[in-house]
Every structure is written in C-alpha cells, then in structure tokens.
Amino acid sequence: MLERYGHGGDWATARELFGANGGPRQFIDYSANMNPFGPPAGVFELLRNYGDAIMIYPDPAVRGLRNKLARHHDVPMDSLLVGNGAAELIDLLFRSMRPKAAVLAEPCFSEYREAAVKNGANVEAIELRAEERFRLTPEAVREKLAQLRRSGLRGGQTLWFLGSPNNPTGQVVDAAIVKELLDEGETVAVDEAFMDFAANESELGVLRDAASREGLIVIRSMTKFYAIPGIRLGYMAAHPALIGRLAALQVPWSVNSLAQQIGEAVLEDTRYARDTIAWLREERQWLRSELAALGLVTYGSASVNYVLSAFPDKRSWTSARLQEALGFKGILIRDAAHFVGLDERYFRLAVRLRPDNELLLEQLRQLLSTNPQAASREAECE
Ligand SMILES: Cc1ncc(COP(=O)(O)O)c(C=O)c1O
Incomplete structure (x- = not known):
C-alpha cells in the first residue's frame, strides 16, 4: 500500500x-x-542565489519570517512560532501540554491521533458521519463535553484537536463551536493547514483570535499552498505565554535558513x-x-x-x-x-x-x- x-x-x-x-x-x-502550479517563481530565484547562506546558522528566532507573518495576519509577532512543517508543531503542542485526553473528530489527519498516543493522551473520538456530510455538529460537541465532565475531566486537561478545513473531509469547523468550547474553559487547537486555499479565509479562519484568546491555538502549513513540502514549513498562532513555552521546548534551529527565506519570499507573491x-x-x-x-x-x-x-x-x-x-x-x-x-x-x-x-x-x-x-x-x- x-x-x-x-x-x-x-x-x-x-x-x-x-x-x-x-x-x-x-x-x-x-x-x-499540493498546489499544482508548483512553488511561486520567487522560490527558484532564491534557490539560484542561495549559495553562501548555508555557511551561517539560521536565525534561531525566525524573526524575518515571523515579522512578515505578523503583518500578513495582523497579529503580534510574539504570538507566532514557526516550525519545521505543521507536523512539528502538532507534535510540539502535545509534548508541551501532555493532556490527559485528546478530542478528535474522525476521520481526520492521522498525526493528531499519533501525537496524542505518543504523549500518553486518551483519544476521545467524535465520529463524523457520512449522512451529515462529515460536518462537526454542535450537538456532537456538547455530547462529548458532557461525557468529559461526567468522567471528571475539566478544562485544561483535554486538548480538542480539530482540522479546519478537515483532512480528508474538507469541512470547515464553525467558529461558533470553537467559541463555545473556549467559553467552557476548554483548550482548542485548530489545524488550518489548508485554509489558505479558501476564498473567504478571513471569515472561516480563527487565526487572529488565537493571538489574544488563551486556550486557542491555530496551526498553519506553508507546504501545501506554496507547493514546498520538501522544504518543511509551518507556523502556529497562540497566546504569547504559550508560544514562549513551546519555543523553549523546540529543537534549536529547527527551521533552516532556506525554509525561512522561502517563507518570506512566498508571502510577497500576492x-x-x-x-x-x-x-x-x-x-x-x-x-x-x-x-x-x-x-x-x-x-x-x-x-x-x-x-x-x-x-x-x-x-x-x-x-x-x-x-x-x-x-x-x-x-x-x-x-x-x-x-x-x-x-x-x-x-x-x-x-x-x-x-x-x-x-x-x-x-x-x-x-x-x-x-x-x-x-x-x-x-x-x-
Ligand atoms: C491537515 C494537515 N495538517 C498538517 C499537515 C502537515 O503539514 P506540513 O507539511 O506543514 O508538516 C498535513 C499534511 O498532509 C495535513 O494534511
């Protein structure tokens, strides 16, 4: 297979x-x-001129790219962390939080379950149903929440990990559901790896809220939209306090200098x-x-x-x-x-x-x- x-x-x-x-x-x-257009032309330009840059260490704080991302999303720079692909950030979040339970709406990207299991969390699955076209419904969320409370799990002990748009179903999570969970004191990670493809990203996405709202984490990938999966590049938006804790756990220089430069270049290509x-x-x-x-x-x-x-x-x-x-x-x-x-x-x-x-x-x-x-x-x- x-x-x-x-x-x-x-x-x-x-x-x-x-x-x-x-x-x-x-x-x-x-x-x-992957975006079938291939990477933006600027990437090839950069590759031709990259040469000497491999002789110096990458910026450990990824300042240039974080600065550009901050402007792109209109969020403060200290609410952003860049990673070696979104995959690194999914793993990092579980490693840092070590939740007792992870709520996943399945079918979903397999790394959520992998990261949960690797880090000792019980998987609490919500079954998305074909009859509902795999939408995550407020009823299913409330039922799961009630179940968590019955088993004694409070906010902070559980990590809700939701794909929006979800892979492989393509459905977007309703922002009202995310808000309701946050109001209940839950911690919610929304994986928006494919959100750049949406025409109305600013209405569907919740990245801007993540910068100010404790308990909300949004993960983005740059590898799909810009067709650079071999380069590995993703980022996360969350409250600066959490970003600080995650940055401290991250492997130093996990984002190499070529990835940093490519990230900056592709953002320019509107x-x-x-x-x-x-x-x-x-x-x-x-x-x-x-x-x-x-x-x-x-x-x-x-x-x-x-x-x-x-x-x-x-x-x-x-x-x-x-x-x-x-x-x-x-x-x-x-x-x-x-x-x-x-x-x-x-x-x-x-x-x-x-x-x-x-x-x-x-x-x-x-x-x-x-x-x-x-x-x-x-x-x-x-
Ligand atoms: C939903 C989802 N999130 C995250 C990732 C990982 O993306 P990256 O290539 O940035 O690590 C993928 C990759 O397929 C994905 O489908």
Missing part, C-alpha cells in the same frame, strides 16, 4: 510498488494535496495566492461534477484543494484496488480506507490542473467500466 508511512505523496514507495513496470516515468500525484484561489474555485467544482457523472459520491466544501470520493456502495471496486490499478498507469491516489472512520469505499483526490484531471477522469472511466481483477492483471502486464 502507498500509505506505508501513513501519508500520501510517498514517491519512494510508489516507485517500489508501481515503478518496475513504469520505468523512470514521473507519477501524476493525486495522493498529496498574485500567486489570488490566481490559485480563483483557479481552484472553478476547477474543483468541475472535477466534482465529472466525478459525480461517473457515479461517484463526493464530499467537501468549496474551500479545499481535494475531494473525498466514494463508491456509492460496497461493490467489486475498492479504494485499494483502484489505487493499484491507477498506480500502474502512473497516477497516485490516496486510499482513504486508512483513515479512522472510513472504509474501502473511500479515496481522496487532490485537485490538479485540467490536462491531468482529464487524464485521471479518462482512466477512471475506463477502469470503472471493467472488472477490478481484470484491470489489475492488465495493469501489471503493461
């Missing part, structure tokens, strides 16, 4: 699984949700951001309607660059079989059956540029009209 290490975008595993028949061909990657958002709005809608025309069920919101898709019932095709058949054709998809709460009907697709999407749809059209066993045999012989 492509998700051997828990995530999409694993080209080394893809080469092992599908590469023998595919030769040196590049994969078209629908399994990781045109790249505008163009991405405008393109995504159209392409996502088109891809969803084409997938629906193939008889697939799709989930998500208008704000994300991926589509959770499902076979309408448990028939002969499964997500694993589809992943394999497409893999041998050079197309990688995410088998979403590995997310807690989903089964073998579900797979996740990134939204890519039109020529790739047409190719994907053509392959899907052909495969779904055949028997999966026959499709696997044929693919392996190609």
